[in-house]
Structure formats: C-alpha cells, structure tokens
Amino acid sequence: NAGVTQTPKFRVLKTGQSMTLLCAQDMNHEYMYWYRQDPGMGLRLIHYSVGEGTTAKGEVPDGYNVSRLKKQNFLLGLESAAPSQTSVYFCASRQGATGNTIYFGEGSWLTVV
Amino acid sequence: AQSVTQPDIHITVSEGASLELRCNYSYGATPYLFWYVQSPGQGLQLLLKYFSGDTLVQGIKGFEAEFKRSQSSFNLRKPSVHWSDAAEYFCAVGAQGTGANNLFFGTGTRLTVIP
Numbered sequence: 001n002a003g004v005t006q007t008p009k010f011r012v013l014k015t016g017q018s019m020t021l022l023c024a025q026d027m028n029h030e031y032m033y034w035y036r037q038d039p040g041m042g043l044r045l046i047h048y049s050v051g052e053g054t055t056a057k058g059e060v061p062d063g064y065n066v067s068r069l070k071k072q073n074f075l076l077g078l079e080s081a082a083p084s085q086t087s088v089y090f091c092a093s094r095q096g097a098t099g100n101t102i103y104f105g106e107g108s109w110l111t112v113v
Numbered sequence: 114a115q116s117v118t119q120p121d122i123h124i125t126v127s128e129g130a131s132l133e134l135r136c137n138y139s140y141g142a143t144p145y146l147f148w149y150v151q152s153p154g155q156g157l158q159l160l161l162k163y164f165s166g167d168t169l170v171q172g173i174k175g176f177e178a179e180f181k182r183s184q185s186s187f188n189l190r191k192p193s194v195h196w197s198d199a200a201e202y203f204c205a206v207g208a209q210g211t212g213a214n215n216l217f218f219g220t221g222t223r224l225t226v227i228p
Contacts, residue, residue: 040220042220042221090157102157104149106156107155
C-alpha cells in the first residue's frame with residue numbers, strides 16, 4: 001500500500017551542490033507533480049508531467065529540472081542549490097481528469113546552507 | 114485564472130467546540146473544490162471534494178463543507194473538534210476539464226486544539 005513514495009526524506013546541501021529527489025508511484029497514474037511548500041505560501045507547483053517522457057513548467061520552475069523516463073517515476077533535480085531552495089518538497093500524482101483525487105507523498109525536507 | 118483565499122492563518126479552538134475554516138475562491142465557472150489536511154511531518158490527505166449536485170458535502174473524520182456560489186465560498190466545518198484534528202488545512206480549487214495544471218491551493222489555515 002505504498003502510494004507515492006519520496007526519497008530522500010531529509011537532506012542538507014551546501015550552496016552550489018546538486019541533488020536529485022526521486023518520486024515513485026505505484027498507482028499507474030498519468031499525471032505527476034512536484035510542489036514546494038514554504039511558510040505562508042502554501043503549495044506552489046514547480047513542474048509537472050502528463051505522461052512518460054513529457055514535462056512542463058509550473059508556477060516556480062527556475063533552478064529546477066525534472067525528468068519522467070518511466071511512468072511511475074518523476075525526478076526533481078537541483079543543479080546548483082541555493083539557500084532560497086530550502087523548503088519542503090512534495091510529490092503528487094493523479095489519474096487523469098481534474099475531479100480525481102491528487103495523492104501526495106510524505107515530503108522531502110531540504111536545507112541548503 | 115483561479116485563486117483561493119484562506120483568510121485565517123491560524124485558528125485555536127477548544128476540544129469539543131465547533132469549527133469553521135473559511136475558504137473563498139475566484140473562478141469564472143463552476144469549480145471543483147477540495148479540502149486537504151496535513152498533519153505535522155506528513156503529506157496532504159483529501160478530506161472532501163465538491164463537483165456538482167448537493168452543495169453540502171460530507172467528508173472523512175466527521176468534516177463537512179458547504180459550497181455557496183453566491184458567496185464564492187467553500188467553508189469547512191466540524192461540530193465537535195478532537196485533539197487529533199490539530200493540523201494544517203488547505204482549500205484548493207480546480208478548473209473543469211482534463212488539464213493537468215489546473216489545481217490551485219490556498220495558503221493554509223493552521224488549527225490548534227486546546228484541551
């Protein structure tokens with residue numbers, strides 16, 4: 001009963017370092033999302049994907065890249081981490097139409113020092 | 114474009130008291146509306162959603178919400194709050210259609226429950 005799984009859960013990076021967050025879903029969902037959550041800002045969409053091999057920019061895409069080589073996985077990359085990217089990152093997935101429920105992972109806490 | 118406003122950043126209620134969390138949305142047509150709950154250190158869990166039909170929607174954990182088109186509101190209510198309801202609550206609005214990037218979240222309301 002995994003649902004949406006994110007790794008790692010916690011990470012501390014130095015400014016300029018790179019890293020990748022992995023999201024895996026076992027529900028065969030078409031749509032996958034990466035959000036960041038900051039105090040007082042709610043959830044903001046970074047990038048999303050409507051299917052294997054496709055990605056698109058969300059509200060705050062700068063400084064991030066994504067890839068969806070397999071339907072079940074959606075990777076979020078930080079090429080050169082900045083302190084402004086300190087945040088909690090959530091992956092989510094959804095099957096098709098708007099009315100369907102979005103399922104969230106448990107979050108990845110990232111600190112950039 | 115859609116937008117969601119949750120005017121209350123933080124609400125404190127006593128255990129057993131009633132609760133109402135406010136949500137106002139902006140959207141030109143009939144929206145899809147959602148309430149999610151986030152417990153500390155956890156992801157978001159769906160409480161309830163509204164698409165059409167009966168404007169009073171029942172959800173999990175004893176929550177309900179009422180869609181009021183005239184007020185552009187979708188307020189969340191619970192008649193008697195339990196200590197385990199302490200969490201952050203997010204309202205979200207979605208546009209009808211099958212586009213992927215069409216769900217917008219409010220900034221959240223943090224609920225504290227005092228014994």
